[in-house]
Amino acid sequence: MEKPERFKHKQDPEFFAGACMMATQAIREFYAQGSTTMLLEMLHRNAYYMVLYKKGADLYSAVETAMASEVQSLWRALNDAAPAEFLQELLAKWNQHIEAVKMTRDMLMYMDWTFVPTNRKTPIRELGLRLWRDQLTSSDEVRERLTEAVKRRGGEDELVAAVNKMLTELGPDVPGFFFQRVFG
Numbered sequence: 001m002e003k004p005e006r007f008k009h010k011q012d013p014e015f016f017a018g019a020c021m022m023a024t025q026a027i028r029e030f031y032a033q034g035s036t037t038m039l040l041e042m043l044h045r046n047a048y049y050m051v052l053y054k055k056g057a058d059l060y061s062a063v064e065t066a067m068a069s070e071v072q073s074l075w076r077a078l079n080d081a082a083p084a085e086f087l088q089e090l091l092a093k094w095n096q097h098i099e100a101v102k103m104t105r106d107m108l109m110y111m112d113w114t115f116v117p118t119n120r121k122t123p124i125r126e127l128g129l130r131l132w133r134d135q136l137t138s139s140d141e142v143r144e145r146l147t148e149a150v151k152r153r154g155g156e157d158e159l160v161a162a163v164n165k166m167l168t169e170l171g172p173d174v175p176g177f178f179f180q181r182v183f184g
Contacts, residue, residue, distance in 0.1 A: 016055045019046035023059060024066040026107060030100035031070040040107060048110045056115035063108065064127060071097065071131045079141065086149045087159040094132070094166050101128030133170040137177060147178055 026043050029036040036043070050059045074093045081089035105112060105124040112124050122130065136142060146163070153160050167175040 011053050019050050020062040024062050027066040027104055030103040034099055043107045047108050051111050051115045060121055068131055071135055075135045086145050091162050129170055
């Protein structure tokens, strides 16, 4: 009886480059429209093979770069928001970001479970939170607009509560960073 031949996957550089490109394209689509035209099963399988064949670092780097670029795009759009609409726009962009992070994490589940902990990388969800927090805390203009919008509402509003929830999710010290200036 003849033994079945084991699956032999060639370590094709073009496959890995294409898989990275597909992952970054999917991330752009997650941020732009909340879904992707690509098959999630194929994206998940490509990520699996990249990690399996020791290309997880390349994939992680491409994903981190794509997510950072998309977060910056969201913040550029937020800078154009009218003062009266700032909190609504901030929360809309936050929700858009969180949904994209969830879809990205789903696509890269295997990488998040295996490559990330063994290589001491930041998990996808925490990476998304960190990128958002860094944009929020590094922009003096956004920080000023946020504190002014909260002051105008007197802290007694469901939008303010939602913003506080967002800030709390970003880290235990983040709400104090903003609201200490407003109410302190």
